Structure formats: structure tokens, C-alpha cells
Amino acid sequence: MFRILLGLIVLGLILIWTGYRESNLSAVAKDVPQSMSCADLAAKGPGDNAFIELSDFLLTTSSYVYEEKKGRWRKVWVPAVPLHGEYHNRLLAIVNDTTGTAPDNIPLPQDIRVIVQDGDARNDNDVEELASRNVIRGMVINEIAGLDNDTRTLLTESYPHVDFEQCYVFEVGRTPSGSGGLIGYFGGGAALLALGIGGLVFRSRKKAKENEEQTSKDV
Numbered sequence: 001m002f003r004i005l006l007g008l009i010v011l012g013l014i015l016i017w018t019g020y021r022e023s024n025l026s027a028v029a030k031d032v033p034q035s036m037s038c039a040d041l042a043a044k045g046p047g048d049n050a051f052i053e054l055s056d057f058l059l060t061t062s063s064y065v066y067e068e069k070k071g072r073w074r075k076v077w078v079p080a081v082p083l084h085g086e087y088h089n090r091l092l093a094i095v096n097d098t099t100g101t102a103p104d105n106i107p108l109p110q111d112i113r114v115i116v117q118d119g120d121a122r123n124d125n126d127v128e129e130l131a132s133r134n135v136i137r138g139m140v141i142n143e144i145a146g147l148d149n150d151t152r153t154l155l156t157e158s159y160p161h162v163d164f165e166q167c168y169v170f171e172v173g174r175t176p177s178g179s180g181g182l183i184g185y186f187g188g189g190a191a192l193l194a195l196g197i198g199g200l201v202f203r204s205r206k207k208a209k210e211n212e213e214q215t216s217k218d219v
Contacts, residue, residue, distance in 0.1 A: 001203065008196030015189030021144045028143050029176040039082035041168055042113035046140040051176055054138070056083040059116060059131035062106055063158040065151050066121070076121045077151055078130070079159065080114040080170075087111065110161040115147065118172040130172065139174040 029051040036046070038057035046052060057080045064078040081087045087109040094106070116136070121127050130136065147155070152164045 001199075005196045005199040005203070008192045008199070012189045012192030012194075012196060015192065017189075019189060029139060031176065033137055037082065038080055038114055039085060041140070041170070042082065045168060050140040050143065052138065052140060052170065053135050054080075054116075054170060055135045057081070057114070057116075057136075058083050058085075058088050059127070060109060060112075061124075061127055061131050063108055064127065065154045067151075073122045075117065075119045076127055077147065077155065077169075078116045078118070078127060079109070079112045079155070079162075080116050081109045081112060108158060110159060112159060112162045112164075113167055115155075115164070115167045115169050116172060117141075117169055120173065136170075136172050137175075138170055138172040139176070140168050141171045141174065142169055145169070 030049045033051040033053045034049045060079045066076040
């Protein structure tokens, strides 16, 4: 019983913490996404609306990072550069110089300001499908989370001249939590927390009473 009550408390705290993070993110987002090119996001950031329909991007699928657990991909981080930007034009020039065939060793960009994070990609094909889209909807989540140390280290191995702490992390498919969702996080967390703490208090008082009764019998 003690472990169950402790679990309720931990779960309640997690929900409240999640609600706090979501409220911070929702505070810098609007209900309707803004349309923004990768070049504009890289240059200006999301402004007053972190909810974005991102367009005109080129994902560097030749080198990206994925998180795996028990043999299953859980999340990927793919650098993005502007379509028809300096790097894209350089690639086109290389392809033209090689009679339309891309060389085996394609140079990687070094001017990166946007990282696309996706929790639904499960293999290389999913990443390629993501890269083929014209528009992807999601949120810039730097208000609550950037790249973790392990991901940043792995990306730096391929892109040594990029400062990934200065990149915008764009999470695919994420939407702002409405007032109902936030109430659910805070209300549900508070309820579980109260249930767990109340149960522990009741359990403690019950044991104290049992000890008193046992002491009286011994006397």
C-alpha cells in the first residue's frame, strides 16, 4: 500500500510539472499557427507565436540523431536549412557538376539554426517521408526544452562548427495545450497528490493508534 500511495504522489507531481511546462509553452503560442519559412525561423525566431507551419526547408537526412529504446526508435533530431538557401544552392551546383548524380560524400551544412524533432519517425524511411513534405506543423519548444547533452554531443560530431545551443528546436506535431488540457494536468495532479498524501497520513495515524493499543495491552 505504501508503494501505491507513494506512486500516486510521484504521478501527481509529474502531472503538475507537466502542466507547468505546458502553460509556459502555451503562453508563447496562439491557437492558430503562423506560416513561416525555415529561413525566417532561422533568422528571426518564432516571435510571439511558437505554433508554426514550417515551409521551404531542407532536412539533412544524411546525418541526424535518433533515440532508441529496446530496438525501437523513439525520437529523431534532424538539422534543417532553408530551401534555396546557400547550402541548397551549393548542393545543386555539385549535382550539376557531376552530370546530375549526387556524389557519395555530400558536404554537410555548417550554418544550422533549426533542428526538427519528431517522435513518430521509426526508421530511415519515416525520416525521408518527413523530409519530402512541403509543410510541417508543430511548435518551437525552446521555451521549455532545448537539446539534451547527449543529442547535442552526437550532432556536434557531424557538425563541429555549429552552436547547437543557439538552434531553434521545432517539434513536429506538437500543438498548444488549451485551457482544458492545462486544467486536466493541474487538477489531475493535485487530486493524485492529495489522495497519496491523505493515504499516507491515514496510514500513519492508523499505525500510531495500533501501537498505542498494543502498548496499553502490554501494560
